[in-house]
Amino acid sequence: MTSTPAPEVLRAPLVVEFPFTRSLGPVQSAFLTGLRERTVLGVRTGDGQVLVPPVEYDPATAAELRELVEVGATGTVTTWAWNPAPRPYQPLATPFAWVLVRLDGADTALLHALDAPGPEAVRTGLRVRVRWAAERTGSITDIACFEPYEDGPREDEHDGGPERRAVPHSGEFDDPVTGIVAPARLEYSYSPGRAQTRYLAALTERRMTGERCPSCRKVYVPPRGACPTCGVATGEQVDCGPRGTVTTFCIVNIKARNLDIDVPYVYAHIALDGADLALHGRIGGIPYDQVRMGLRVEPVWAEGGRYPDHYRPTGEPDADYDTYKELL
Structure with a gap:
């Protein structure tokens, strides 16, 4: 458990943009x-x-x-x-x-x-x-x-x-x-709040942190500032992972715009060690058809170390199903 002071709450401009295609x-x-x-x-x-x-x-x-x-x-x-x-x-x-x-x-x-x-x-x-x-x-x-x-x-x-x-x-x-392509664009200013600001700050130090619910004692990563089950505020920070277990996954066969990743590739829910909620991440370093439930993985950090670019196998034996079945 860590007790580092909370950094200044972050704020950033964000843009959501996509072309909407429809027939007439x-x-x-x-x-x-x-x-x-x-x-x-x-x-x-x-x-x-x-x-x-x-x-x-x-x-x-x-x-x-x-x-x-x-x-x-x-x-x-x-x-x-x-x-x-x-x-x-x-x-x-x-x-x-x-x-x-x-x-x-x-x-x-x-x-x-x-x-x-x-x-x-x-x-x-x-x-x-x-x-x-x-x-x-x-x-x-x-x-x-x-x-x-x-x-x-x-x-x-x-x-x-x-x-x-x-x-x-x-x-x-x-x-x-007979058809149109209408650009949809939304610009807004986003503040992740206290809990996710601390989570993002920890990522810059290559640490994964969650917050523990004072009632049910579950640890949520990324933290939300409140327990989604009990509805009470969370504040106790807990270091998790960085290794984890693939719980479920999907194979992506469509190349995303502006994403330099060859298809097919895999996105998975990954239950970090010590966490009670699986997060979303891409699996790399292994053929897509070898990804499986229970696979043990670890983060590969992006250039500059600000966030995990993807997760790769650790080489450990697969986790037993009973250890992650509640996180599916």
Whole structure:
């Protein structure tokens, strides 16, 4: 057992990013292909409402929707919020307004960016039009943004005049868009807290530490600051491992992006000596088809010694099943 003072709690920026690939049905395919051709399509519901962006099923009745209609590239702001500090990958690099725009002929509003000189230039009821992207590929970004547009007084259903209606559209285009790849990205600041800060600090010294529950006396690695079984706070630090036992494992046959590891390879749950919870680690130094439950392993530290890069066999006899069966 160790009683070293806790280091300053860590904090670091993290980014989770991956491409999301999806195929498109006939409605979404027509909508995105239409944007590529500078045409905005909606879909008509059974009660005559025109939904933009279009959906494949009626949100009120769940009935399948297929009747496509063309709406205008001009519309009216229904509500808005000013964005004074755009973040990376947002539609515009300069301050802009997020707006809901009901396009002429539509009964619902489309969310997008409005290029305006300042919040004083934006208001509910403002007339706007689409600014098309110079290069269009069949995505919502084919609408670069909206811009203010003064087209004179407009008569519609709100002032008693005739309503501008959408017109039927076949949805047929050459070379339709059938799928999209949408990048998903999340940036956030993460603090691991007191327990994991001490765990990470110990790793820099090539030590594995856990924390013992004062109630059930189980030792958890990595520590969580509280016992997941009893729900009470943990504080007593315990050195574990660094050797351990493979409890379960899986063979990975897909090469991960930016990971320089030949496939197939093995990831395993490893019960460190003295711990009551298995942690996750890659097994190396042995053919993938020789990894097995009960295999005794030890860490191989990454360059700089900040964390285990992978685990390799120790050469010891396999652990008896009864010694780790409760950790499966």
